[in-house]
Amino acid sequence: MxxxxxxxxxxxxxxxxxxxxxxxxxxxxxxxxxxxxxxxxxxxxxxxxxxxxxxxxxxxxxxxxxxxxxxxxxxxxxxxxxxxxxxxxxRYSLFAAFSVLFIIMLVAACAMYTLERDIQPEHFSSIPQAMWWSLVTLTTVGYKLCGGR
Known part of the structure; x- marks a missing residue:
């Protein structure tokens, strides 16, 4: 149809x-x-x-x-x-806001990867994993890093 x-x-x-x-x-x-x-x-x-x-x-x-x-x-x-x-x-304001959010997320991910990779290798073994952490942390409230346990 x-x-x-x-x-x-x-x-x-x-x-x-x-x-x-x-x-x-x-x-x-x-x-x-x-x-x-x-x-x-x-x-x-x-x-x-x-x-x-x-x-x-x-x-x-x-x-x-x-x-x-x-x-x-x-x-x-x-x-x-x-x-x-x-x-x-x-659209320009939204693009600027998302750009700032992305930059902050990337900086936070790199910092956490550098600081925590030896202490918590299961959560911060790579920068993309740290980016997931920073995305969840910056966009939600009350998220537990250990998968909700």
């Missing part, structure tokens, strides 16, 4: 007001739509089904792309539109 709906949308996109105003042939307009973010998300949502016929591997992890279809709700929900506008307007 998703494939049928996706194909129908590709075929009929040339009749929407947005694409009627654009120059080019019907096939060029359809190709433009196929390359749009929402169409790519929809393609990623149905692609694992078809890849399963050709590739003999566990493709269940690709199903996570189906969750991206939630962003299609922005068309219908005023609250989702507002949330997306906030993300767009504050």
């Amino acid at each position: 998703f494939t049928l709906e996706y194909g129908t949308r590709i075929w009929s996109v040339v009749d929407t007001p947005l694409y009627q105003q654009q120059a080019g042939s019907h096939w060029q307009k359809r190709w433009r739509y196929i390359r749009s973010p929402l169409a790519i998300i929809d393609l990623l949502a149905i692609l694992p089904f078809y890849l399963g016929f050709f590739i003999q591997a566990d493709l269940r992890y690709l199903r996570v792309f189906r969750l991206l279809r939630v962003f299609k709700l922005t068309r219908y929900s005023r609250a989702m539109q507002l949330l997306m506008n906030v993300f767009k307007e504050e």
Whole structure:
């Protein structure tokens, strides 16, 4: 059903007001739509089904792309539109905040690896393990280092 709906949308996109105003042939307009973010998300949502016929591997992890279809709700929900506008307007501030968090996490991980690797080698045997510790420590409250024991 998703494939049928996706194909129908590709075929009929040339009749929407947005694409009627654009120059080019019907096939060029359809190709433009196929390359749009929402169409790519929809393609990623149905692609694992078809890849399963050709590739003999566990493709269940690709199903996570189906969750991206939630962003299609922005068309219908005023609250989702507002949330997306906030993300767009504050993207530089969010990027700066995540960059600072990453730098602090990396510094804390390197410091803990240097200070604790000999005392607790099971928890700080490498910098990536120390990064896990620093990520959990900086983003949660009350985490026990020993796996919740």
